[in-house]
Amino acid sequence: xxxxxxxxxxxxxxxxxxxxxxxxxxxxxxxxxxxxxxxxxxxxxxxxxxxxxxxxxxxxxxxxxxxxxxxxxxxxxxxxxxxxxxxxxxxxxxxxxxxxxxxxxxxxxxxxxxxxxxxxxxxxxxxxxxxxxxxxxxxxxxxxxxxxxxxxxxxxxxxxxxxxxxxxxxxxxxxxxxxxxxxxxxxxxxxxxxxxxxxxxxxxxxxxxxxxxxxxxxxxxxx
Numbered sequence: 001x002x003x004x005x006x007x008x009x010x011x012x013x014x015x016x017x018x019x020x021x022x023x024x025x026x027x028x029x030x031x032x033x034x035x036x037x038x039x040x041x042x043x044x045x046x047x048x049x050x051x052x053x054x055x056x057x058x059x060x061x062x063x064x065x066x067x068x069x070x071x072x073x074x075x076x077x078x079x080x081x082x083x084x085x086x087x088x089x090x091x092x093x094x095x096x097x098x099x100x101x102x103x104x105x106x107x108x109x110x111x112x113x114x115x116x117x118x119x120x121x122x123x124x125x126x127x128x129x130x131x132x133x134x135x136x137x138x139x140x141x142x143x144x145x146x147x148x149x150x151x152x153x154x155x156x157x158x159x160x161x162x163x164x165x166x167x168x169x170x171x172x173x174x175x176x177x178x179x180x181x182x183x184x185x186x187x188x189x190x191x192x193x194x195x196x197x198x199x200x201x202x203x204x205x206x207x208x209x210x211x212x213x214x215x216x217x218x219x220x221x222x223x
Contacts, residue, residue: 011061011150012150014057014058014147015146015147015148015150016147017057018053018054018057018058018142018143018147019143019147019148021050021053022050022139022143025046025049025050025053026046026050026172029042029046029049030042030043030046033045033046038122040118040119040121040122040123041122041123043119043131044119044123044127044128044131047131047135047136047139048131048135050135050139051135051138051139054138054139054142058142058146061146062200065199065200065201066201068199069197069199069201069202073197073199073202079197079202082196083202083205083206083209086189086193086206087206087209087210087213089189090185090186090189090206090210091210091213093185093189094182094185094186097181097182097185101182105178107176107178107179108178108179108181108182109179109182110173110174110175110179110182110183111175111176111179112173112174112175112179113218116128116132116214116215116218117218119131119132120215120218120219129215132211132214132215133208133211133212133215134208136207136211137204137207137208137211138204140169140172140207141190141194141200141203141204141207142200144165144168144169144172144191145165145190145191145194145200145203146200148161148164148165148168149161149162149165149191149194149195151198158195162191162195165187165191166184166187166188166191167187169183169187169190169191170183170184170187186210189206190203190206190207190210191203193206
């Protein structure tokens with residue numbers, strides 16, 4: 001077996017393992033500890049653990065991705081312009097969906113917003129913000145973009161994995177079926193931004209920016 005094949009299989013194994021651990025810890029472990037320390041603290045502890053696991057499993061890959069974006073993308077002013085434009089598009093689409101929900105169908109509005117509010121009230125504000133704006137973007141992008149999609153060479157495979165990534169990312173945030181449409185726009189935008197830049201830190205940056213705006217809206221009472 002060639003060295004390249006060994007590296008590919010090793011990375012593929014880590015990616016599949018990360019996906020499995022995400023669901024096992026996010027649901028299985030949460031269910032075990034939530035009755036003991038409260039659901040909000042359980043959520044925080046779960047994301048701390050997942051963050052540590054991501055760093056331990058993908059420290060080399062993250063270092064390579066960070067070096068690549070620092071030496072190429074971050075020195076190009078067009079990257080920041082694209083990031084800003086995509087962020088504005090995402091926010092505009094979210095506002096449009098909110099208008100539709102408030103006007104025609106309240107069932108689209110996510111229960112997750114209330115969960116985040118409860119989280120911010122139950123744990124120290126700094127912990128809640130770090131969880132939502134640092135831990136969550138890094139963990140979820142490494143799971144739903146880097147681990148699910150990777151960098152497949154065949155376009156047909158990319159299309160399939162892109163659809164899987166969008167659906168899985170969307171479903172992890174919803175409680176009721178119609179909430180799927182609330183998270184559809186950011187799920188698509190984050191996935192396309194990752195493919196556009198071919199770097200996980202690009203989608204982490206965008207994801208974090210979206211969450212920062214969302215947290216500011218929640219804290220200010222807009223949502």
